[in-house]
Structures are given as structure tokens and as C-alpha cells.
Amino acid sequence: MTPTAPRPETLRRPGGRTARIRTQVLDAVRAELGEHGYDGLTMDAVAARAGVHRATVYRRWGDVGGLLADVLDAAGDDDWQPSETGSLQGDLAALNHEIQAALTAQPPIVAALIAASFRSEKADHAQRRLWEDRYARCETIVSRAVRRGELPPRTDARRLLIAATAPLYHQLVLLRTPPDPHLPDHAARTAALAASAGAFATPPPADDT
Amino acid sequence: MTPTAPRPETLRRPGGRTARIRTQVLDAVRAELGEHGYDGLTMDAVAARAGVHRATVYRRWGDVGGLLADVLDAAGDDDWQPSETGSLQGDLAALNHEIQAALTAQPPIVAALIAASFRSEKADHAQRRLWEDRYARCETIVSRAVRRGELPPRTDARRLLIAATAPLYHQLVLLRTPPDPHLPDHAARTAALAASAGAFATPPPADDT
Numbered sequence: 001m002t003p004t005a006p007r008p009e010t011l012r013r014p015g016g017r018t019a020r021i022r023t024q025v026l027d028a029v030r031a032e033l034g035e036h037g038y039d040g041l042t043m044d045a046v047a048a049r050a051g052v053h054r055a056t057v058y059r060r061w062g063d064v065g066g067l068l069a070d071v072l073d074a075a076g077d078d079d080w081q082p083s084e085t086g087s088l089q090g091d092l093a094a095l096n097h098e099i100q101a102a103l104t105a106q107p108p109i110v111a112a113l114i115a116a117s118f119r120s121e122k123a124d125h126a127q128r129r130l131w132e133d134r135y136a137r138c139e140t141i142v143s144r145a146v147r148r149g150e151l152p153p154r155t156d157a158r159r160l161l162i163a164a165t166a167p168l169y170h171q172l173v174l175l176r177t178p179p180d181p182h183l184p185d186h187a188a189r190t191a192a193l194a195a196s197a198g199a200f201a202t203p204p205p206a207d208d209t
Numbered sequence: 210m211t212p213t214a215p216r217p218e219t220l221r222r223p224g225g226r227t228a229r230i231r232t233q234v235l236d237a238v239r240a241e242l243g244e245h246g247y248d249g250l251t252m253d254a255v256a257a258r259a260g261v262h263r264a265t266v267y268r269r270w271g272d273v274g275g276l277l278a279d280v281l282d283a284a285g286d287d288d289w290q291p292s293e294t295g296s297l298q299g300d301l302a303a304l305n306h307e308i309q310a311a312l313t314a315q316p317p318i319v320a321a322l323i324a325a326s327f328r329s330e331k332a333d334h335a336q337r338r339l340w341e342d343r344y345a346r347c348e349t350i351v352s353r354a355v356r357r358g359e360l361p362p363r364t365d366a367r368r369l370l371i372a373a374t375a376p377l378y379h380q381l382v383l384l385r386t387p388p389d390p391h392l393p394d395h396a397a398r399t400a401a402l403a404a405s406a407g408a409f410a411t412p413p414p415a416d417d418t
Binding site: 114115118119124128131159162163165166167169170171173174175176186187189190191193194196197198199200 | 324327337372376378384385396398399400406
């Protein structure tokens, strides 16, 4: 749940054999997950596909939950930043298009990881760490809009970002409706209009502080 | 996925022994699910708890997915209607408070049913039927607001309802953040402000029709 949780020791030697094995194993997890989903994911299949001794996989990752958690941690271990388009609505729309693309990609690895977070506590925690990290990085969308004068300085960035992105997750992950190609832009516009109307403004600090 | 799927035959004789057995069995499913979650839910435990012969449970419901689907179908088999408060924002807030209460209830039956929809295709289809039915019933919130003059006649009711409710599902079901007591009202206000700003207005029909 916390973005400061320690990373697995496999990260300590980024260029060495340990890192190579991690790459091979996590690639195999993603491939198996994309082909067979959570129910078909086994330690032995991952080891065989990765060409890594199964004892190594068991020792380093423990179980399927450990493998999934490491795939999610690895997904957050990048330099991703939200696109900068010059407007709040444009930035939110670009973000939503990325989310929709990830949730509807084939093979459905992101969707399978989210589904797995309902099955494995380790995957659940890692999925929450990843989302927390992504939303934290996206707060720059709001601070840029504040600097441009599009939003008041006291804007609740997280609420705005949740409002803009939640309809995509709701429709694609929970309601499981067919992807609506207009939804990324529409949800971005809705959140930007609500923001302009003051929906995410927070009250100034009390006078007596 | 479709709300017109046939109901199980157990519904055909609402007052008889068949209906009594269904009530006992579905009560037992809810109790087992609340106590043990999907992983602890078995046909035998349900039969034992319901005091119904296990052969009867297997014959009528087939498997755990069949039991879950019937619990979800039974949940939609009521006369629930959204509260009428006199304003769009008030109606959406009342709806969101109901959703937040259901998603955070103890034992966590609604949350367990949503989680089960990632495991069982039958539960998945039944959960989607239930949501479709609930959102369809909620469209009256929008038509009342149109009649009061709060919204333009051409308002996309479903998009408005999704925008108003999605943040609750996103935070409680996917991000799994602690419940925010202000979120039901805040998400309702956000959607109402966006609606006032024209976010859900649909274009008039083309002239050449």
C-alpha cells in the first residue's frame, strides 16, 4: 500500500546476472498471464518459459503472488511522466487515452493484473503502490494548470485526477462495457468543466492557525 | 451481460417450497460469502448451512458461480428506486451514500460479490445485469432534473450517472483507500457542476433526418 515499501533484493545489482534473471522471469510472468490469466499462472510454467531453474524462482519470489507483485513493482520502476499538452483538459485527455489503451490492450496484461489483485494480497498491495505512484506523478498536471492560471492555487489535485480517470476504470474494469472511444476525451472534459466551476477548490486555511 | 437473460426456474413459483428453498440457500450463500469470501464458499457448506440436501443445491444451481449469479439476480429482484430529494445534486448524493454504505458494509457481501465477478463468468454476467438494472432505474434522477429545468432536455443520463458514481467504486473497489466520508457528497457536487456547465449535453439531431 505504501510507495516507500522496500524493493526486492533483485534490484540491488541492476546490471548483473540477478537483474538478467529477473527480466527473464518477469517477461515470462507477463507472457503467461496474457495467455492464460491468473488461473493458468504457475511457478513451474514461469520457470520453464524463462529458462530459469524452478528452485531459483521459488527462492526469490516465493509464490505466484510474489511474481505478480514484482511485475507491478517493475512497472512502476520507469521514468513515465504524463504528457504535457498545454491545457488541463488536454493533459487529462492524454492521460485517459493512455489508461484506455492499457486497459484494452491485447494480450490483456494490465486487466489481468488488476483482476489478480482481487486474488492475491501481495498483488493487491503492489497494485495499490503502483496506482499511488502514478497518481502522485500525475499531480503535475494540476500544478501546471494552476501555474497557467487555469485553476485556483488551492485545488485538490488527487480528487480532480480521480474524477477524471474513474469513469474509465469503472466502465472497463467493473461494468465491463465495450470501450467507448469518446470516453477518454469526455471524462477529461467533464473533470475540466467541473474544475472550472470550482468543484475541486479547497477552503483556505482557517484564520486562527 | 444482458439484462434480459432468463431467470432461473426457481423464480417460477414465488410462494411455494421452491421459493422457500431458494431463500434458505441464498441466505446461506450470503452468510458464507460474508464470513469466508469467495475462496471459502463451497456447495457443501452452503447446503449444510441452508439445511437443504446437497443434491438439491447441485441440481438447481450447478456450481458456486450459479449460486453467486442467483444471489445477484435476487438482489435486483426488488422495487428499489433512487431517493427523491428535490435536486439533482441531492439525488446523486443520496445515491452515492447508498453505494458507499453498501461497499463498506460488514460483513462485506457486496464487495465480495464484486470480487467474485473477477473469478466466475456466471457471477460476472449477473453482476453486470445488476449494475445495468440499477443504472437504468437511476435514469429517473436525470429525467426529474430535466423536468425541473435543472438540466437541458438532451442530457446523456448514463454518462452523468457514471461520472457521479465512478469515483466511489474506483476508490473503494480498485484503489482500496479508506472510505472518505465526504466523497459521496463531493462526487455528487462535481457531477452536478459539470452537468450545469453542459458536460453531458448531447447534440441535437441532425437537420437532414
